[in-house]
Amino acid sequence: MGKNSSSLYIKLPVIIALAICVGIIIGSNFADTAVPGGGNTNNYMKLRQVLTAIERDYVDETESDELVEAAINSVLEKLDPHSVYINAEDLELTKSQLEGEFEGIGIEFNLVEDTIFVVATLPGGPSEKVGILPGDKIVTVEDDTIAGAGLSTADIITLLRGPKGSEVLVGVKRKGKDHLLPFTISRDKIPQYSVDVSYMIDDETGYIKVSRFAATTYDEFREALEKLKDKGMKNLMIDLQDNPGGYLDRAVDMIDELLEDEAMIVYTDGKGDRYDSEYRATDEGIFENGPVVVLINEYSASASEIMAGALQDNDRALVVGRRSFGKGLVQSSVPLNDGSQLRLTISRFYTPSGRSIQKSYEEGLEDYNKDFTRRLEGGELFSADSIQFADSLAFETRSGRTVYGGGGIMPDYFVPLDTLEWSDYYSELLYSNAIREYALDYLEKNRDDLEAMSFKEYFRSFEVNASMLDALVNAGEAREVAFDSTGFARSKDLIQISLKATIARNIWGDEGYYPILNQANDTYVRGLKLFKEAGELASVK
Template sequence: MKRKFEVWLPLLLSIVMILGMYIGYRFATGQPNKKIFKLDKATALQEALDIIRTRYVDSVKIDTLEANAIQEMMSELDPHSVYLPPAALKMADEDLSGSFDGIGVEFSQIRDTVNILHVFKEGPSDQAGIEIGDQILQADGVRLTGKDISTDKVISVIRGKKGSVVELELFRNEKKKTVQVTRGSIPKPSVSAAYMMNKQIGFIRLDEFTSTSYREFMEAMENLKKLGMTQLIFDLRSNRGGYMDQAIEIADEFLNGDKLIVYTQGVNSPKTEYRCKRPGIFEEGKLVVLIDELSASASEIVAGALQDWDRGSIVGRRSFGKGLVQEPFLLSDGSAMRLTVARYYTPIGRSIQKPYTDGKKIYMDEVWQRYATGQLYYADSNKISNGKAYKTSGGRTVYGGGGIMPDIFVGLDTSSYSREINKILLNGSFNDFIFHYFLDNKKILDPYPNPQVYNSKFDPADDMWLKFTQWAQKDTVNLSGVPLFEKERLEDRMEAQLARYKWRDSGFYQVMNTKDTVVLRAIQELQK
């Protein structure tokens, strides 16, 4: 087993493992949560709860017993059928809503203190005068400093209903400052980057399929076409999925006629087909879709449909393998079950769902096994075990039963960082340094009109590296003997992270994509 791996993999895999357990599809109608039907006849479970309520020796919390009973039942089903208490349901719905009610900032807890990393332009905090680098000490009198304060705690305090007011105590320039912020509706874009890589090739990265993804995607496509785009790289890497209807709408924009995009079917759910229904914005033109082991659910609907119809090339690594459809049922106490009611199938009948008969833990650890067995590194190891073979519309052989296999495999970079650099990347010290370097050099990015000019002309020289080595010494990390190739790779990351503070995620990807092996391989495919 390889000892070292790309530093982003554990974080992103955790997101898929945890959030993927409770964020499922809604059917293509996108309707709100359904209330569960009521049974006229009491079940044994209901009878048992009634007996406990009326006869047990001590007082008991029946709600807790009910929740635990439902959780236990759901655990006996597939890995993606889940019970959501009211608070978790609110969080799950908000995550895919495309917006949230809050104060309009991004923050990070650095050295046990909440630091403002970004202030949304013209948002509530911007209007209140909050700046990047401000530290939040209190919110409505609630302390937000110290090792015992979690990110969830911070979010629960600073977020709130639109129109409500929160009083923040800030620390800026060695002084305390109190401001009042009126919360508002804050957009949460799912398209994190959309730009022209050259005169012909456009690039769009979609992070998840939220309720606004199709609209965002169309706006990005229209803008890029106006700039002359005739070829597209569509990046779905680490996209854990989301709303099924958004995936269908986006796939429709690449396929012509009334082609089948996906169909769903289950024992208690009749076969339902979802087909193209309109002329698409990019039915012609070269197309490459990027996927990896963390691309799941709705991402696999899009990639599977395009692969089955031989519409473009799929580049990267085998996708996660989630082909189960969840339908929400709202319970009377405000909680909900998200129950798997069907499987989805690609146009030629492939089920992308990987096996889960050996239990939830083995199912969720399967991606780690790909890492251990070399499947994330080598094409000859990257395969679907015992997958059934199918033929695409063009006669190519593809497989079902374990994710989408890319047409062109690009493994993880086998070159690894030294233990010293891995330490400061994994403990957050690297990101902390970039943040403070930006605060100390806010005007350093002013000469550059866009990320591409910045990428070609910005040179941090030795000054930035020297400051970083001094910063690393705080974590007892000595970088004096770091090999040149590691230093250059880390400087590339520094440059990309720095770009994020001026141009957001789009700036980050515009810089990193110039060195990204998967993106570079996609460009080669388009230029054939």
């Protein structure tokens, strides 16, 4: 897989503003709604005097709101990379990713060349009810043309979301129609799922993919565990690749389902003892026995690292993949009087063995954000031998295995990033939506035959043949993706898997999509081979 291939495994359109949300943990202990006093009062007065003088006497017109926000951000830059200010507008979008539902029109979309491309409609949701179809392009909203208007994804979300019961008029361009189709959509509550999919890989092995730790994630995870156990699950794979984190308490509850009573999960240490806490497993969990494999990569952060670290330190799971993000700081939310919010780092978290996995931020935010580039250029993403840990960062698991702190969770089994099959040509096919459009076109022409098949039969016997690939190439050229024979040959297997998975998704949903797509996920494939070792580890008490 290529270095950009992680985007294949994110359920569209889970819009997470990475600069704000990656690795953020919303702690279970919330800060007071007002910033406490104390410190040097003269400094507070000095800042107030400066702003007052500017507003009263500065030669040019200024926006006091902008000055205050700039001042806040300048102060936070002196702290750590995860203490952030979120203005009221951005806060609504950020919160919606963690609260489990929002109010809108119920579509998954991709923004291609300034045009909204409908990837899917929520079954039973507002858009499906009025007849919007996958493949439609939303060109106008309330008679205003938005195609080509240079709007961002956040702008589009703002336009389409709104209070339950409110209406929005959209103009849709549909393939085969020479005019825009008008649809008036009544907005409704739209549930969001953070457990993207759960399914049985084979008769004994269950798979759960968790995309973030949101308000409903624990309930979804528990339901998935029970469903898989009812199907005979004896082995469990938890996929945390690309998971940026979320609510600490949800992660703790999920881990509790896998650990025996009183096992340490995580502890935190802040200034004084106000934010010091310790979390241990409590009641009997749903899956306390049986082999567990956890998948992580360089984008697995925060709550993902808490889960991977707790299971690794307790010798409850084998961790497979690449070194995780390295975010070991806990934030708490401080609501501000204008609807904005301060997310302030209040403590560090430590895995059961005592590891802090926070990577260094001493050189400032710009240097901090170059960490991925350093990993790439230093060879770490391709070879475990490129990763060096100081002896002072060595810790031991319950059974005496050596693990390391100081910057992410290092997996028990390293899986290098595979760039052999990735090409620019495949990337252009993917992000131009050529693969999705062709998949929809193929489905409409072959719907009866495809829907007559079971997914098991489709998975086993359906092949993307040469004529389909030729048609996909033509679909790409229609979207100005020039054919590249070298790139096509390099990515042929990947293109076939991606197209087969996309067709399946339109019939069986994510339970049809991920089992196929995961065949191209090297970490997943490697993890499947490690359940014997995971079982031996789980038997050590």
